[in-house]
Amino acid sequence: MEPVPASVSAAHVTALRRFNRYFTRRIGVLDDHYLGQDRPLGEARLLYEIGSGASLRELRTRLGLDAGYLSRMVRALEGQGLVRVTVHPADSRLRLAELTPAGRDELAEQNRRADGLAEGLLRGLTEAQRGRLAEAVAVTERLLRLAAVTARPVGPASPDARACLAAYAAELDGRFPEGYAVSDLVPPERIAVFLVAYEEERAVGCGALCASGADTAEVRHLWVHPRARGLGLGRRLLTELEHTAAARGHRTVRLDTHVALKEAAALYRTSGYTEIPPYGDNPHAGHWFEKPLPD
Amino acid sequence: MEPVPASVSAAHVTALRRFNRYFTRRIGVLDDHYLGQDRPLGEARLLYEIGSGASLRELRTRLGLDAGYLSRMVRALEGQGLVRVTVHPADSRLRLAELTPAGRDELAEQNRRADGLAEGLLRGLTEAQRGRLAEAVAVTERLLRLAAVTARPVGPASPDARACLAAYAAELDGRFPEGYAVSDLVPPERIAVFLVAYEEERAVGCGALCASGADTAEVRHLWVHPRARGLGLGRRLLTELEHTAAARGHRTVRLDTHVALKEAAALYRTSGYTEIPPYGDNPHAGHWFEKPLPD
DNA sequence: ACAGTTCTTTGACTAAAGTCAAAGAGCATG
DNA sequence: CATGCTCTTTGACTTTAGTCAAAGAACTGT
Numbered sequence: 001m002e003p004v005p006a007s008v009s010a011a012h013v014t015a016l017r018r019f020n021r022y023f024t025r026r027i028g029v030l031d032d033h034y035l036g037q038d039r040p041l042g043e044a045r046l047l048y049e050i051g052s053g054a055s056l057r058e059l060r061t062r063l064g065l066d067a068g069y070l071s072r073m074v075r076a077l078e079g080q081g082l083v084r085v086t087v088h089p090a091d092s093r094l095r096l097a098e099l100t101p102a103g104r105d106e107l108a109e110q111n112r113r114a115d116g117l118a119e120g121l122l123r124g125l126t127e128a129q130r131g132r133l134a135e136a137v138a139v140t141e142r143l144l145r146l147a148a149v150t151a152r153p154v155g156p157a158s159p160d161a162r163a164c165l166a167a168y169a170a171e172l173d174g175r176f177p178e179g180y181a182v183s184d185l186v187p188p189e190r191i192a193v194f195l196v197a198y199e200e201e202r203a204v205g206c207g208a209l210c211a212s213g214a215d216t217a218e219v220r221h222l223w224v225h226p227r228a229r230g231l232g233l234g235r236r237l238l239t240e241l242e243h244t245a246a247a248r249g250h251r252t253v254r255l256d257t258h259v260a261l262k263e264a265a266a267l268y269r270t271s272g273y274t275e276i277p278p279y280g281d282n283p284h285a286g287h288w289f290e291k292p293l294p295d
Numbered sequence: 296m297e298p299v300p301a302s303v304s305a306a307h308v309t310a311l312r313r314f315n316r317y318f319t320r321r322i323g324v325l326d327d328h329y330l331g332q333d334r335p336l337g338e339a340r341l342l343y344e345i346g347s348g349a350s351l352r353e354l355r356t357r358l359g360l361d362a363g364y365l366s367r368m369v370r371a372l373e374g375q376g377l378v379r380v381t382v383h384p385a386d387s388r389l390r391l392a393e394l395t396p397a398g399r400d401e402l403a404e405q406n407r408r409a410d411g412l413a414e415g416l417l418r419g420l421t422e423a424q425r426g427r428l429a430e431a432v433a434v435t436e437r438l439l440r441l442a443a444v445t446a447r448p449v450g451p452a453s454p455d456a457r458a459c460l461a462a463y464a465a466e467l468d469g470r471f472p473e474g475y476a477v478s479d480l481v482p483p484e485r486i487a488v489f490l491v492a493y494e495e496e497r498a499v500g501c502g503a504l505c506a507s508g509a510d511t512a513e514v515r516h517l518w519v520h521p522r523a524r525g526l527g528l529g530r531r532l533l534t535e536l537e538h539t540a541a542a543r544g545h546r547t548v549r550l551d552t553h554v555a556l557k558e559a560a561a562l563y564r565t566s567g568y569t570e571i572p573p574y575g576d577n578p579h580a581g582h583w584f585e586k587p588l589p590d
Numbered sequence: 591a592c593a594g595t596t597c598t599t600t601g602a603c604t605a606a607a608g609t610c611a612a613a614g615a616g617c618a619t620g
Numbered sequence: 621c622a623t624g625c626t627c628t629t630t631g632a633c634t635t636t637a638g639t640c641a642a643a644g645a646a647c648t649g650t
Contacts, residue, residue, distance in 0.1 A: 008417045008425065015429040016413045019436050023318060026439065040636060057597065069638060071599055093597045093646045118311045122303045124442035129527070130303070133438040134310040139431035141314050147419035147428075148321065232424070335606055352627065364608060366629055388616050388627045 046073055047107055050083060053098035061201065082106055146231040149199045151240050156191040156208065164196060164206035168223040175260050176284060184284065186210060186220050193244050197228070197237055204228035207237045209245055212254070217245035218280075219255040222264070234267055246293045253293060254279065259286030341368055342402055345378060348393035356496070377401055441526040444494045446535050451486040451503065459491060459501035463518040470555050471579060479579065481505060481515050488539050492523070492532055499523035502532040504540055507549070512540035513575075514550040517559070529562055541588045548588060549574065554581030 039047075042065075049059055060070050074097055077083040082103035088094035099107060122130050154161050165185055172180035190210055197205035204225040212218040219241050224233045245253050254276065257264045265287055273289035334342075337360075344354055355365050369392055372378040377398035383389035394402060417425050449456050460480055467475035485505055492500035499520040507513040514536050519528045540548050549571065552559045560582055568584035575583075 008414045012417055012425045012429050013410050013413045015432055016417065017409055019432040020413070022436055023439070026443065042637070055597095060597095066638060066640085067598065068600075068640085075599090091597090091647070095598070114312055115308050118308045118315070119303045121439070121442050122307055122311065124444065125438060129438055129441070130307045132434060133442075134307050136431045136434035136438070137310055137314040139427060140435055141317050143420060143424055143428040143431065144318070144321065144416070146424070147416050149419065337607065350627095355627090361608060361610085362628065363610085363630075370629090386617070386627090390628070 043073055043077060044110065046070075047077065047082065047099070047103065048110070050097050050099055050103075051107075053096060055088060056085075056095045056097060059097065077103070142231050145199065145228070146233060146236065149197050149204065149228070149231070149233060149236070151195050151197045151205075151237060153193050153244075154196045156188040156194040158194075160196050160203040161188075161194050161206065164203050164223060164225075165221060167225065168206070168221055171223070172258070172284070176258060177260070178284070180284065191220075192217070192248070193241070195237060195240060195244070197224075197233055199228055205233050205237055207241050209241050209248075211250075212280075215250060216252045216254055217248070217250040219245075219253055222255075234264075235271060238267065238271055242291070242293060251293055251295075252290060254288065254290040256280065256282055256285035256288045258284050265289075338368055338372060339405065341365075342372065342377065342394070342398065343405070345392050345394055345398075346402075348391060350383060351380075351390045351392060354392065372398070437526050440494065440523070441528060441531065444492050444499065444523070444526070444528060444531070446490050446492045446500075446532060448488050448539075449491045451483040451489040453489075455491050455498040456483075456489050456501065459498055459518060459520075460516060462520065463501070463516055466518070467553070467579070471553060472555070473579070475579065486515075487512070487543070488536070490532060490535060490539070492519075492528055494523055500528050500532055502536050504536050504543075506545075507575075510545060511547045511549055512543070512545040514548055517550075529559075530566060533562065533566055537586070537588060546588055546590075547585060549583065549585040551575065551577055551580035551583045553579050560584075 045063065046059065049062055054062075056070060056074065059065070059074075060067060063070070065073075074083060074085060074095075078085055082100060083097050084100050086096050086098070088096050122133070125133065166182065169180055169182045169185060186208060191208045192211050193209040195207045195209075196203050205223060205228060207222040208220045210218045210220055219238065222234060222237060222241075224231075224237070242253055255268065255273070256279075257268065268289045268291075271291070273291045276288050276290045278285070278288050340358065341354065344357055349357075351365060351369065354360070354369075355362060358365070360368075369378060369380060369390075373380055377395060378392050379395050381391050381393070383391050417428070420428065461477065464475055464477045464480060481503060486503045487506045488504040490502045490504075491498050500518060500523055502517040503515045505513045505515055514533065517529060517532060517536075519526075519532070537548055550563065550568070551574075552563065563584045563586075566586070568586045571583050571585045573580070573583050
């Protein structure tokens with residue numbers, strides 16, 4: 001299900017590894033060791049992750065910790081008066097951890113130290129160089145995030161699919177003048193393939209493929225979570241859906257979009273789609289596109 | 296001795312910290328934990344740092360380890376047949392560690408695993424995206440390295456100054472058709488300020504300032520170690536020398552360069568220098584430049 | 591209502607990482 | 621050639637980090 005040429009050039013691998021080594025040695029270590037000062041690294045990280053409150057369950061998966069280990073660390077922080085633990089109101093198996101005022105102070109201090117470190121580093125550069133660094137760092141982060149996203153087909157009625165579709169419908173409802181109801185979604189039984197994109201175990205995007213005659217497949221409900229926008233994930237999902245369609249024997253993909261969704265139309269045009277006359281009965285559609293699939 | 300505007304914009308600090316957090320969490324950990332497999336992280340790192348041989352003393356400072364801790368780890372690796380320790384031929388307090396063939400195999404295996412990891416990551420990107428990532432990563436690394444370099448005035452006869460000047464003379468001797476002898480260097484007593492640039496405790500560049508009349512200072516022996524080229528360090532040293540000259544009351548800086556050193560001339564031109572008629576008695580000079588200092 | 595699951599806590603460990611101080615061997619230098 | 625310094629080793633610790641299993645409380649679906 002990878003959308004991508006087979007072999008990775010050695011130069012690219014080398015560049016990434018070289019950077020990785022340099023960065024972890026120079027910055028990673030520095031930052032993480034200094035910011036906690038006399039606090040063990042695990043506790044410092046935990047404090048940060050708790051931030052404005054989180055369940056132990058969440059913390060466990062986010063930090064990848066053993067349940068027992070986490071339990072003890074939280075208790076230690078509680079003992080130092082930095083964290084307060086309460087029972088989840090709806091599910092009393094769960095515990096919620098949140099920072100006390102003292103904990104927030106401590107975290108703020110951590111942040112100040114980390115800021116100071118970053119500032120000290122940037123001080124060695126001219127303003128123009130700082131700008132270039134910020135830019136390069138942003139590009140790197142975006143691409144690494146994109147690279148880490150995996151798209152998998154899931155059942156169209158599975159919890160992840162439902163969650164994505166619900167968020168999709170809610171967003172469209174806010175953006176379409178005429179509104180958008182959950183009942184406007186394609187019913188699960190008409191969906192042939194439902195792709196969900198995951199970033200670190202979280203669903204951050206989706207797209208559905210419906211059969212629409214023997215030759216033609218239709219892409220519906222292509223959506224990217226706001227937190228994952230700007231990565232190029234929409235294009236990637238679209239490409240993967242096209243590959244899937246081709247693999248299922250279709251020769252053409254079509255799709256429609258609302259006039260309010262300018263970015264979507266731009267994505268389709270730059271992905272090789274051309275506008276065609278209206279088809280189907282989607283009451284929200286304002287533009288219709290089609291793309292032939294390579295054999 | 297910082298060449299740079301005072302305040303660092305919060306946006307730049309945020310960008311860097313954000314990236315730092317993301318990167319250490321996602322890649323740093325991943326890579327470093329997996330590549331050693333069933334070997335403790337400390338040992339894996341040590342193996343890597345030993346590489347093609349290093350003294351324990353070097354390893355201790357490079358990795359920032361306690362002497363006792365290091366001693367034991369090296370012994371453990373020796374016990375596993377991965378490392379051989381010998382006495383330094385010139386100073387028998389020192390121990391030299393080098394990899395045995397088995398150690399080299401192990402390191403190669405580590406490298407293969409790390410390559411595989413990087414490759415797996417890159418596989419999620421298109422070829423164009425990989426190219427952009429490699430580029431962004433290279434820019435980031437260069438700028439971070441530059442930011443970490445500090446320039447300090449040292450005595451012109453100090454060991455670091457001598458080492459830089461020796462390397463400088465050797466390099467010029469190779470590049471000038473007429474050769475270059477150590478006796479062609481400006482004698483220490485004529486040097487007013489000698490700046491050495493340090494990257495992680497290693498001298499990687501230098502530049503000298505000589506008084507040349509009350510109004511005018513002269514820049515001599517501006518040099519950057521091959522390992523630190525391409526960072527923009529030459530320009531930075533030049534700028535710092537100019538600031539120093541201004542602080543010492545000079546109003547003009549001048550310098551000369553050999554016709555063979557095209558890059559140098561380009562640096563001077565783009566740093567605000569204009570070519571002037573010959574001055575002085577440097578037999579190697581082929582171009583002469585001057586720049587007025589702002590008050 | 592009960593069987594199976596989920597979430598957390600506790601006990602009992604192990605391994606890795608790191609610290610501190612003492613001591614011995616070798617250098618460098620006056 | 622004695623004194624002070626450097627480098628390494630060793631002993632004796634402590635702290636972090638992490639694992640595994642058992643058990644209890646609370647939820648879920650049937």
